Amino acid sequence: MLFTGTHIHKLDRKGRVSVPKRFRAALDQEEFAGIHLYQSHKESALEGCSHSHMERIAASLDELDMFSDEADDLADTILGSSHMLPYDGEGRIILPAELIEFARIEDQVAFVGRGRTFRLWNPDIFKPLQDASRTRTLNRGATLKLKPMAEFPQGARPVPPTGEDAS
Amino acid sequence: MLFTGTHIHKLDRKGRVSVPKRFRAALDQEEFAGIHLYQSHKESALEGCSHSHMERIAASLDELDMFSDEADDLADTILGSSHMLPYDGEGRIILPAELIEFARIEDQVAFVGRGRTFRLWNPDIFKPLQDASRTRTLNRGATLKLKPMAEFPQGARPVPPTGEDAS
């Protein structure tokens, strides 16, 4: 499962938007046919992820001190405010008004891949921020320490399906 | 998987360009039949890599703190701006207009091998830069410390294919 690229789709007058085919393909082994969205706490954007990733977040929160303020806050912000949005027959979701308003989305939605997760933006807001990101990365001389290549054999499936598919 | 050499191909009027046979051969065990391209931070060029290399980048980012600013910038710059481009039946890709414009590509594309990755250039821009690079290397008297030969047995295949092709 890997989300990459920026895909701009139209928000129609019924509040629907198509989830990019590539993103749907990355999720086709999920038990829930749809996505989760919640408000980003850093940006004027929406955080998107799969159902199983949501469970991963919940499990991570479990490990924080049960009564810590931090865990409370994170639980409220992420789990409490997340929306579970199923596809319609054409692979679209309905963007709740609350989220449209929060992200200041108008008639277009940018789906931006971030690897295991993705974000939804008003494209007009995202574009300048992305340019700024690029500039900072360049100035910082940022490099990414890559994990050892041995863990990424060509053609390997990250999560082999249960049992079928004996090719 | 190793990308070497410079291969110049034509960009046709439909925005397609053939990926060099040698590069495709280096990728023939990938689960995704195509390449990823994103804008270089430093040069007027496009960075190219395999799908598994992209997975490797995502996994490496995943390990950085979920909310770190640096990880955010890198995700926007690399994952968010990358294009996943499948081959057509003839081993060509469609170069998105955005990338053609960024790299100032006209009617020709130079594929330049860089080992695990490669770059795409407008040949007219790349040539003088390559000459300058060669000159700097000579003047500097640069040397490269090689890894022990024992790690690279002759004739070994990095990942032996399943079973066919007993030539």
Next chain:
DNA sequence: TCAAATCCCATTGACCCCCATCATTTCCCA
């Protein structure tokens, strides 16, 4: 009973598949 959500179908345009041609390299044999 009304509003909202879901289903269904029509339209359109970009992309992908297919085939035909051309150039180059490789191979074979004189």
Next chain:
DNA sequence: TGGGAAATGATGGGGGTCAATGGGATTTGA
């Protein structure tokens, strides 16, 4: 070693298909 034939890779272009979109009809739930 040279020439010609065959194979392979690169290029050009037409048309069918499918993803994205729009809107009506039906169902669901408050």
